[in-house]
Amino acid sequence: MNRQHWLTAAVLGIALPAACLSACGQDRGGFKQIDQSFSPDASVDAPDCRxxxxxxxxxxxxxxxxxxxxxxxxxxxxxxxxxxxxxxxxxxDRSSNGCDFYFQSPQLMKRLPPSCYAAFVVNTSNQPVELSLELAGEPVDVSKTMFLTKPGSATLLQHTGPIPVGESVIVFLSDASPEMPRNIEWELSYKACPAGVTPATFAQTLTGGTGVGSSFRLQTNAPVSLAAMYPFGGATSYVPTAGLILPVASWAKEHILVNGWEASESGSPGIQIVASEDETEVTILPKRDIQDGEGVKGGRAGRPAKYMLGKGQYLRIVQDEELTGSIITSTKPTTSFGGHSCGDVPATAATCDILAQQIPAFEHWGSEYVGVAYRPRLGNEHEAVPYRIVAARDGTMLEYDPEIPPGAPTMMNAGETVTFRQGTGDAFVVRTQDTEHPIYVAAYMTGSSGDGKTAKSYGGRGDPEFVNIVPAGQYLNAYSFYADPTFGETSLVVVRAKLRGEFRDVWLECAGNLTGWKPVGTRGEYEYLRVDLARNGRAGESFGESICQNGLQRMKSEGPFTATLWGWDYAASYAYPGGMAQRKLVEAPLGSVH
Incomplete structure (x- = not known):
């Protein structure tokens, strides 16, 4: 969103690069080789014949x-x-596909009106799917809230009944109640659901800031892939974000807190911690003080702060002091969503956006990642993309292939966060010494207006967003996901890994077997390519008589790969991975925080 408008609306409300303590040599001495067989279970040791x-x-x-x-x-x-x-x-066999999900609006700023909140549900099973929705323990009627779109079209067609095999629907979850009073902030910040849509619920009050709320619960009779978009509506929403939602089966009792970005004059970082069972005690060991909020008692840095949550409740903490790297434990499985009320990336740039991603549990973090991002907005493959790494253990050593990006860390300690920049097409691999030194990695799109100094302007193309990079140990070989048709630019980024020493074909429904792969690094273990699903407000790439377009996408391979969607338009963007496994990659627990 344009900062000048943001200030006019009167709705204004860190990760510091660590010193490189030591450098990892280019030889691989001391680094344990990772098994590239990508078994769906948790093991990364030498394969056996079980x-x-x-x-x-x-x-x-x-x-x-x-x-x-x-x-x-x-x-x-x-x-x-x-x-x-x-x-x-x-x-x-846990993955992002599941039958039971909890999630909530990523709106963190209380002064902003509640806009249209929607979910993309893709039937990944072999049978028709029926879904149900509840909020605060009460069932919600979804019979009139489901819609279909045709490939490349944003026209909504109402859907009733089960979701057919391999198909998708948009479920409109909530919007502001017509009775809520409007003011100038609504004119600049509110995005209603499309005409003809009746959402499942209407928000009656403003929400945001530190407090406790109720999550939506979506259940199905067979596995689905689920992503959420807020606000729904593409470029005209100005501050959109999207995220892959992970099912309850993938939740755990240990997490490392990840905020969306550092504070700026436009907004503050935040976190949402969700419980699926009553009497769930959550303990946070914060790296900085937790500030008091509405019904929430804060706590001092380095001292455990305890909170009790009921089934379907979430704890929301929003403050300028970033808490990334703090430890979260719970007596029953929980999950966390990292975000920002409206992040400027970098903090000196204009045109902020809401940021939100569901953060995988600590035991699902990986020790090897491939960094490569969207098609460059102005054609320059060296367009600077911020990457953020969060470490879980002291003495985490990192090496890179083909070379260390400027400012990238080579040694990190537990809870430490480092941000560095690398060209969007300057692909690299980062890995640690073993699976018991896992890291979290995110990629960002910067604001479109720049700051007139060091942050480049992109003439209104895109805006801040961040996305989880899927660790290599969580690659799958089949994905079904939905590209929002209201965005004029959509770049699908695909990375494949070798399976038993060979790359396998990757099939995309609109393209067939993909060609034009580029190597990542010098070891020959990964390759990447991009496919345009939309460009300049029109359809994407052509493959023979077939044309790739926004809407439902299906991909498969005999080998492991990952696929990430990046969509943008005027002063708006979103990104989310098309799916990921949730294998237990880390055996040693974080340890008690009490």
């Missing part, structure tokens, strides 16, 4: 050879090396 589920969850295979032992019937799926009921299988 039975396990295939990457797509449709078969039982031998781990050492990939030979199919049994193909599951259509009404079942593989979970725990058995063919079982699909929701049970999804819970057993």
């Amino acid at each position: 039975h396990q589920c295939s990457l797509d969850g449709r078969s039982i295979v031998e781990a050492c050879t990939g030979t199919v032992v049994e193909t599951c019937p259509d009404h079942l799926a593989c979970g725990g090396a058995k063919c079982i009921e699909p929701c049970a299988a999804a819970a057993e």
Whole structure:
């Protein structure tokens, strides 16, 4: 959103690069090689011949050879090396696909009106999907809130009944009540749901700042992929963000807190911690003081602060003092969403956006990541993309391939955060010495207006956003996801890894088997490419008689890969990964914070 407008509306409300303590040499001495077989279970050791589920969850295979032992019937799926009921299988072999989700609006600034909040639901199972919604423990009628779109079109077509196999719907979750009083801030900051849409709920009050709220709960009878968009509506919403929602089966009791970005004059970093069971005690060991909020008692840095949450409740902490790197533990499984009320990236630049991503649990963090971002907005592959790394353990050593990016860390300690910049097309691999020294990595798009000094202007193209980079250990081999058709630019970024020494074809429904792969680094373990799904407000790339467009996307391969959507328009952007596994990659716990 334009900062001048933001100031006019009167709605204004750190991660410091660590010193490089030591440099990792270019040889690989001391760094444990990571098994690239990408077994769907938690193991990263040398493969054996036990039975396990295939990457797509449709078969039982031998781990050492990939030979199919049994193909599951259509009404079942593989979970725990058995063919079982699909929701049970999804819970057993955890990924971003699931049947039970909790999530909430990422709105963190109380002065802003509640805009249109929507979810993209993709049926990833082999049977029609029925869904239900509840809020604060009460059922919510969704019979009139589901809509379809055709490829490349933003026209909404109402949908009733189950979601067909392989199809998707948009579920409109909430909007501001018509009875809420309006003022000048609404004219500049409010985005209503599209005409003809009746959302499932209407917000009656302003929410934001530190406090406690109620999450939506979405349940299905078979696995789905779920992403949420706020506000819905593309460029005209000005401050949009989107995120992949992770199912309850992937939650855990240990987390490292990740905020969206540092504070600026436009807004503050925030966190939302969600419980799915009553009497869930959450303990935060904060790196900085937690400020008091509405019904929330703060705490001193370095001292455990305890909070009790009920089923479907979330704790929201919004303050200028960033808490990234703090430890969160809970007596029952929880999840966290990192965000920002309106982040300027960098903090000196104009045109802020809401930031929000659901942060994987600590045990799902990885030790190896590939950094590569969207198609450059002005054609320069060296367009600076901020990357952020958060470390979980003391003595975390990092090495890079092909070379260390300027400002990137080579040694980090527990809870430390470092931000550096690398060209969007200057792909690299970062890895630590072993899986017990995991890291979190995020990529950012900068604001479109710059600051007139060091931050470049992009003439209104795009705006701040951040996205989880999927660790290599969490790659899958099939994804179904939805590209918002209200955005004029959509860049799909695909990274593939070798499986047993070979790259496998990656198939995209609108393109067939993808070609034009580029190597990442010098080791030959990863390749990447991009596909335009939309460009200059029109359709994307052509492949023979087929044209790629926004809307539902389906991808598959025999090998592991990851796919991330980046969409932007005038002073607006969003990004989210198309999916990810939720394998337990880290064995040693964080330890008690009491």
